[in-house]
Amino acid sequence: MSTEYQTLANDGLWENNPALVQLLGLCPLLAVTGTVTNALGLGIATMLVLVGSNITVSLVRNWVPNEIRIPVFVIVIATFVTLVELTMNAFTYGLFMALGIFIPLIVTNCAIIGRAEAYASKNNWYNSAFDGLMMGLGFTLVLVALGALREILGQGTLFAGAELLLGEWARDLKIQLFSFDYPLLLAILPPGAFLGMGFLIAGKNWIDGRRKAKLAKAPIEKAQRARVTTVN
Template identity: 75%
Template sequence: MSQSPSVYKELAWQGLWKNNAGLVQLLGLCPLLAVTASITNGLGLGLATLLVLVGSNITVSLIREYVPNEIRIPVFVMVIATFVTVIQLVMNAYLYTLYQALGIFIPLIVTNCLIIGRAEAYASKNPWHHSAFDGLMMGLGFTLVLVILGGIREILGNGTLFDGADLLLGEWAEALRIQLFSVDYPLLLAILPPGAFIVMGFIIAGKNWLDSYRAARAEQPQKQVTRARVTAQ
């Protein structure tokens, strides 16, 4: 039990930053680049993916001892497809306009390598509570990338933020819409998938730069200690 806090801390660090599905593993790029024309779309798809991740991880962890090794992958896919179907029906019933905007990418969550990868690599080998937290952190990390990418594209393309937030959060969210600047014609490069590919490259480059900067800062005290020992000798 004493190891649990460190386990959760490591899972959070891996999911949100070090092993982020969108920035490091580069999983789920098809929906990530296709539907993130706005924060609303990115947040909607991210939350759907997160719920499927948590649900499938818990279920796979609970049944892992009862599933023969030879058929584990088909069983995992069936579990994931069940949760995706539930999410799809709920969105169709209560978030129909957003469901239409996301289109085929909701059912395509079934084939997202992130989800099947976490089921195989982690949930099938660990307790359900650790698996649930792993799914939560991986889902939050993926959602964060979707929201950042959607926000940048929405600003560059339309000059707005949180446009259409009411489609996901209800009528009260209409007040969240921010008009940063007016455009006569949207910047199509930012709105279309090629723009997403370019912006994604800059985001990944920014993360890599931060990692390099942190590594360099961490090495400086060690070099100073080494020099001090040499001088003393």
């Protein structure tokens, strides 16, 4: 993988993750992550829109005047959102109904408009497609992680309702980890989503802090080893 693709992958999945770092698209992220199935469905839909809109914006970038580029980008994004919405309505109707208004609201997701403006409008279509894929995958991973956390704490299950996304065969994918006499409403309701998101961001910041501290110590330890070797 070239350095450019490595940078795009690292940015999308970790360093510049649209949810954990840029804090974009939080409204649907917090609203629909009650289960892994809902989170995965919205994540895949967002990723498809990101890839499609990035490719299209990159292909038309030389023909769009700067004065109207944002409206054109919004029209492109809205077109792909409509295609995804109609596809979900036709093939995953149960999930389509569960996600509701948050599917068309993908049009207003700042992560998608931001990537169209910041990257796709300045680069070739295949790099733009990869950028959209990595940003979408990073967003999806955060959705799924938050959905898993809320579903486990709130319902004691994983993959509940998987048949809504994958068909009837996936009904057996549901895992009952433990049972509640009463569900943990804090995890199921929006406040739980805010708390869960806070823990995910804190976890990322902690890992980044450990990495930076380790990198800062590396030259010192190397110099110390060199002095010991010289003395011996």
